[in-house]
Amino acid sequence: MTELATQNNKEINKKERILDSAEALFAQHGYDGVTIRQIAKLAEVDVALANYHFGKKLDLFHAVFDRRAQQLSDQRHKLLAAQQSSMQTLEQVIEAFLMPLKMAQQTEDPGWRNYLALLAYVMTSPVWNKIMMSKFFDKRVVEFIAALKDIFPNASEDKIHWCYHYMSGALALTLAQTGRIDRISNGKCQSTDFDTAYELMVPFMAAAFRKVCD
Amino acid sequence: MTELATQNNKEINKKERILDSAEALFAQHGYDGVTIRQIAKLAEVDVALANYHFGKKLDLFHAVFDRRAQQLSDQRHKLLAAQQSSMQTLEQVIEAFLMPLKMAQQTEDPGWRNYLALLAYVMTSPVWNKIMMSKFFDKRVVEFIAALKDIFPNASEDKIHWCYHYMSGALALTLAQTGRIDRISNGKCQSTDFDTAYELMVPFMAAAFRKVCD
DNA sequence: GTCTATAATCAGATAGAC
DNA sequence: GTCTATCTGATTATAGAC
Missing domain, CATH: 1.10.357.10 (Tetracycline Repressor, domain 2)
Structure with a gap:
């Protein structure tokens, strides 16, 4: 999982990092195979931040897809x-x-x-x-x-x-x-x-x- | 969900019904998108029965695939x-x-x-x-x-x-x-x-x- | 924007009665 | 084989401090 997080991710803002991490994990494991916590961990942000920026998990999924x-x-x-x-x-x-x-x-x-x-x-x-x-x-x-x-x-x-x-x-x-x-x-x-x-x-x-x- | 359970399912034994229901649900929603409880409900058997017959959820998934x-x-x-x-x-x-x-x-x-x-x-x-x-x-x-x-x-x-x-x-x-x-x-x-x-x-x-x- | 803390729910798994 | 009851842990979602 750690290898999916690239080094330069650190410079990008957190909102984008959440999308990137969600994208990588949803692609690998599907919507139900991924938790917000896994996404937050990979993005190296707090769990609550995904919710703050994107609302519910399903909304995040749509945001990732639509981007x-x-x-x-x-x-x-x-x-x-x-x-x-x-x-x-x-x-x-x-x-x-x-x-x-x-x-x-x-x-x-x-x-x-x-x-x-x-x-x-x-x-x-x-x-x-x-x-x-x-x-x-x-x-x-x-x-x-x-x-x-x-x-x-x-x-x-x-x-x-x-x-x-x-x-x-x-x-x-x-x-x-x-x-x-x-x-x-x-x-x-x-x-x-x-x-x-x-x-x-x-x-x-x-x-x-x-x-x-x- | 109910329409997936056919009438004659009732005559088949419960073990087979669990496999049939798991098969239908896993195919539609993927492994992580399905709970043992949903499978049991569709099969019209008790929740504990899936575990009794097939062990862990992953073992059930393999049993369905291998059958x-x-x-x-x-x-x-x-x-x-x-x-x-x-x-x-x-x-x-x-x-x-x-x-x-x-x-x-x-x-x-x-x-x-x-x-x-x-x-x-x-x-x-x-x-x-x-x-x-x-x-x-x-x-x-x-x-x-x-x-x-x-x-x-x-x-x-x-x-x-x-x-x-x-x-x-x-x-x-x-x-x-x-x-x-x-x-x-x-x-x-x-x-x-x-x-x-x-x-x-x-x-x-x-x-x-x-x-x-x- | 960010994090801590927590509420409410639900998951898988199993022990034990019948 | 079958079912009731429950334990344990995880999950989403959010309220509230900073």
């Missing part, structure tokens, strides 16, 4: 809109959808990696998905689906949606960083190798979409 | 071994890998659907994945990867592993039944439509594997 969601969603929107204005290849549309995540995951800030693991948790949870994903992300997915419809004007909507579902699952597992690919491949591949993860995902998904939607 | 894991793993092994003995197409190998899940999810028994949602929870959790997936499932994945290596003898191992990773993610999200595809497609697709989910997944994944591994 980077807007930023991510905006970036996605911008890239997808830029694509839609001109004729684009399937690969470019998929890349535009994945780019913000790839960028976020490759940044120096470990907070972004924690956040994306949290996003994976929310995406795959039957409970949280319904509550949280419609706030920021569903809109962007609808835009992505629209771009796909332009590329596959003759495909049935069902097929496009199912294809997106498969891609979304592959993406979620990548964000989650479970370490399973490391284990199964005997260390030949790493969950943290995002370069490869995104590089291969684009042709993989493009070929798959074409097969089903063309 | 159907062996069965699933055996079926997968049988189908993959049958495939490997003769030359097979990529589609057939993928289908052999998915078949046991498809069958389980399509059965009348809602317990199997709950179990597969639990499996998705374990697969996507950084914590539980490391503890639980190696017990039964990693071995079968290695067999599946071996079959893929036969089909793509010239592909680098890394690429095969990453492709499997994407498929595994798509599968996990399907098992999780989050209801997101229903929401995004405005009800045109359903998370519970496993016929379509598996029917489209085979050509989708086959084309994707070929693109990356050929």
